Amino acid sequence: MGSVNIKDIARMCGVGVSTVSRALNNHPDINPVTRDKIMRCIRENNYIPNNSARNLKRQEAKVIAILVKGLSNMFLIGMTKTLEAEIESRGYSVALERIKFEEDEVDVALELVKEKRLKGIIFLGGDFEHRVDKLKELDVPFILSTAGSEPDMQDSESYSSVSVDDIKESYKMTDYLIKLGHKRIALLSGKSDDESVGFLRIEGYKKALKDNGIEFDEDLLIYMRDDIEDYSMENGYVVTKEFLEKKIPCTALFAISDTLAIGASRAIHDAGLRIPQDISVAGFDGLDAGMYSYPSITTIAQPGEVMARETAKILFDIIKGKGKHKHKIFDAKLIERESTARR
Amino acid sequence: MGSVNIKDIARMCGVGVSTVSRALNNHPDINPVTRDKIMRCIRENNYIPNNSARNLKRQEAKVIAILVKGLSNMFLIGMTKTLEAEIESRGYSVALERIKFEEDEVDVALELVKEKRLKGIIFLGGDFEHRVDKLKELDVPFILSTAGSEPDMQDSESYSSVSVDDIKESYKMTDYLIKLGHKRIALLSGKSDDESVGFLRIEGYKKALKDNGIEFDEDLLIYMRDDIEDYSMENGYVVTKEFLEKKIPCTALFAISDTLAIGASRAIHDAGLRIPQDISVAGFDGLDAGMYSYPSITTIAQPGEVMARETAKILFDIIKGKGKHKHKIFDAKLIERESTARR
DNA sequence: TTGTACGCGTTATCAT
DNA sequence: ATGATAACGCGTACAA
Numbered sequence: 001m002g003s004v005n006i007k008d009i010a011r012m013c014g015v016g017v018s019t020v021s022r023a024l025n026n027h028p029d030i031n032p033v034t035r036d037k038i039m040r041c042i043r044e045n046n047y048i049p050n051n052s053a054r055n056l057k058r059q060e061a062k063v064i065a066i067l068v069k070g071l072s073n074m075f076l077i078g079m080t081k082t083l084e085a086e087i088e089s090r091g092y093s094v095a096l097e098r099i100k101f102e103e104d105e106v107d108v109a110l111e112l113v114k115e116k117r118l119k120g121i122i123f124l125g126g127d128f129e130h131r132v133d134k135l136k137e138l139d140v141p142f143i144l145s146t147a148g149s150e151p152d153m154q155d156s157e158s159y160s161s162v163s164v165d166d167i168k169e170s171y172k173m174t175d176y177l178i179k180l181g182h183k184r185i186a187l188l189s190g191k192s193d194d195e196s197v198g199f200l201r202i203e204g205y206k207k208a209l210k211d212n213g214i215e216f217d218e219d220l221l222i223y224m225r226d227d228i229e230d231y232s233m234e235n236g237y238v239v240t241k242e243f244l245e246k247k248i249p250c251t252a253l254f255a256i257s258d259t260l261a262i263g264a265s266r267a268i269h270d271a272g273l274r275i276p277q278d279i280s281v282a283g284f285d286g287l288d289a290g291m292y293s294y295p296s297i298t299t300i301a302q303p304g305e306v307m308a309r310e311t312a313k314i315l316f317d318i319i320k321g322k323g324k325h326k327h328k329i330f331d332a333k334l335i336e337r338e339s340t341a342r343r
Numbered sequence: 344m345g346s347v348n349i350k351d352i353a354r355m356c357g358v359g360v361s362t363v364s365r366a367l368n369n370h371p372d373i374n375p376v377t378r379d380k381i382m383r384c385i386r387e388n389n390y391i392p393n394n395s396a397r398n399l400k401r402q403e404a405k406v407i408a409i410l411v412k413g414l415s416n417m418f419l420i421g422m423t424k425t426l427e428a429e430i431e432s433r434g435y436s437v438a439l440e441r442i443k444f445e446e447d448e449v450d451v452a453l454e455l456v457k458e459k460r461l462k463g464i465i466f467l468g469g470d471f472e473h474r475v476d477k478l479k480e481l482d483v484p485f486i487l488s489t490a491g492s493e494p495d496m497q498d499s500e501s502y503s504s505v506s507v508d509d510i511k512e513s514y515k516m517t518d519y520l521i522k523l524g525h526k527r528i529a530l531l532s533g534k535s536d537d538e539s540v541g542f543l544r545i546e547g548y549k550k551a552l553k554d555n556g557i558e559f560d561e562d563l564l565i566y567m568r569d570d571i572e573d574y575s576m577e578n579g580y581v582v583t584k585e586f587l588e589k590k591i592p593c594t595a596l597f598a599i600s601d602t603l604a605i606g607a608s609r610a611i612h613d614a615g616l617r618i619p620q621d622i623s624v625a626g627f628d629g630l631d632a633g634m635y636s637y638p639s640i641t642t643i644a645q646p647g648e649v650m651a652r653e654t655a656k657i658l659f660d661i662i663k664g665k666g667k668h669k670h671k672i673f674d675a676k677l678i679e680r681e682s683t684a685r686r
Numbered sequence: 687t688t689g690t691a692c693g694c695g696t697t698a699t700c701a702t
Numbered sequence: 703a704t705g706a707t708a709a710c711g712c713g714t715a716c717a718a
Binding site: 396 | 710713714
Binding site: 010015016017018019022029030031034053055056057058059114 | 703704705706707709710711712
């Protein structure tokens with residue numbers, strides 16, 4: 001009784017295995033009567049088809065994999081929801097896979113393609129700086145969604161991408177803060193060795209400073225710690241606390257994620273400073289968490305839903321053969337909230 | 344060139360498939376020289392074994408599945424991390440599966456057992472009120488972790504469970520608020536038809552009121568909306584806003600999750616009320632988010648890490664045959680923070 | 687130490 | 703409409 005299989009069902013119903021298979025996959029050419037008989041038998045015996053065997057044998061699978069880098073990224077989780085809906089509405093199913101920070105998303109993808117006969121892959125987050133060659137091994141259509149928008153990656157015709165312009169958006173926020181009268185703006189960035197999103201947002205920050213005639217000050221650059229979870233509130237709290245203890249003068253802090261900004265805000269409160277009177281705080285992403293914070297966090301809101309829908313559209317166009325690979329960049333929106341004020 | 348398989352590798356190396364297989368799974372009895380030759384060939388040709396075929400053939404798989412109900416539950420995500428570490432440290436690998444709210448976790452489990460030859464299953468969250476019979480179909484050891492601790496489920500000897508006593512902990516918080524002088528305490532609970540955690544926490548709340556001679560007032564019971572994501576800040580915000588507009592007198596609000604409490608806090612601010620001076624707010628779970636909020640949220644902190652470690656321990660004891668199924672209940676800790684004050 | 691052959695549970699092909 | 707049978711790619715007993 002370890003496990004009942006298709007053969008057992010066939011024997012019990014007095015039919016061949018292929019008939020059972022037909023019933024299972026509601027094939028057209030099968031007598032409705034036998035079909036019902038078989039289905040009843042299946043239910044009565046709690047028969048569950050073995051997916052490994054199915055995947056092994058099946059030719060085409062109508063499955064799209066979504067590979068998310070990091071499970072705790074709320075922004076990506078939100079996109080996942082939209083993506084799932086989009087994919088399922090097209091009659092495909094979703095294989096959601098979570099990639100740990102130390103894992104290589106491309107390796108996982110390669111494995112998954114073999115295992116599940118995927119029709120397409122969506123990479124959510126993650127950085128692909130040095131993996132472009134490896135990506136080419138993938139022989140199914142794939143799309144990089146909200147990965148760092150490095151200019152040199154926009155060229156390829158072998159895959160698609162959807163993202164915001166991290167440099168531009170970071171510039172936008174920095175410029176906004178400067179226009180509010182801030183001159184000494186701390187930047188709470190990624191890990192010190194980040195060559196993707198974190199790096200790009202630093203670039204935008206520097207560019208905005210330069211265009212406004214403000215000199216870049218290394219002391220105002222705060223790096224995320226790599227012994228604490230990436231982009232966590234805790235990380236934001238800890239590094240901001242350390243920063244504030246150095247008493248480096250500044251009137252604004254721009255964190256490259258809302259979660260970091262929330263942690264930073266708390267550290268600022270704990271230091272006896274008021275937001276935004278003593279110091280303005282800004283984030284990035286447009287998470288709900290920033291909106292329900294007190295004070296609510298001024299942020300660069302990425303159009304997650306729109307991006308997710310476009311991601312699905314591009315991918316399916318390619319799968320259906322009615323489109324080439326595209327590289328699409330979306331505008332994010334600066335949302336002014338309570339955490340920033342004129343200086 | 345769609346895909347290179349083990350036979351191709353064997354042919355290219357001039358060896359038999361079993362030798363390649365041995366190299367892959369670093370079997371003991373294989374000549375190191377041939378082994379290296381094969382491994383090099385494998386790398387050069389980007390050969391990746393097909394997991395479906397492996398799962399199909401393999402007898403024992405050393406895989407534990409973690410089935411998480413709802414991807415956005417921060418508390419469960421935290422537990423997942425600890426669980427993964429515990430499982431991997433024992434030489435097993437993890438199959439993490441996310442169950443949508445409308446999906447049946449038991450069905451998914453049943454399927455997964457067949458597909459991956461699991462050694463054990465950990466259910467994280469979810470409610471199993473009416474599925475006890477279905478659970479019995481599972482022929483691998485499993486454990487319910489932080490599912491609602493219904494008394495009648497503690498009996499079974501066919502599975503384990505780890506949880507907090509929801510009634511007791513809810514009682515604890517309610518009693519704490521009462522002792523602070525609050526008499527009219529709003530309860531922000533689960534969906535109106537919740538028969539699991541939400542229901543139990545209402546029970547604890549009612550019991551505390553009764554023991555303190557306070558009459559239960561239906562008007563103070565706020566239900567989560569089911570057209571907004573469960574336990575989200577947005578849900579907490581919306582229902583609290585509606586509640587406040589009714590002007591029902593109350594001096595404290597106890598939400599059955601920290602995320603709900605954060606949303607509620609924002610609604611309270613928006614209504615022009617101060618926390619905790621005008622109204623005290625309390626949560627449940629002990630999330631980081633509540634700690635970094637301003638004001639920080641008084642909460643019932645579940646010992647997530649300890650529970651996760653114990654979950655792994657119990658499960659592996661059973662797998663190794665050196666333990667019976669257990670039902671363990673942990674104490675949660677009331678953490679006083681800024682959001683509650685004496686009346 | 688290495689190779690051959692069978693079987694895992696299913697779907698696809700080809701008869702009937 | 704239905705049944706027998708050959709794959710799918712791999713691991714493993716068994717033979718060499």
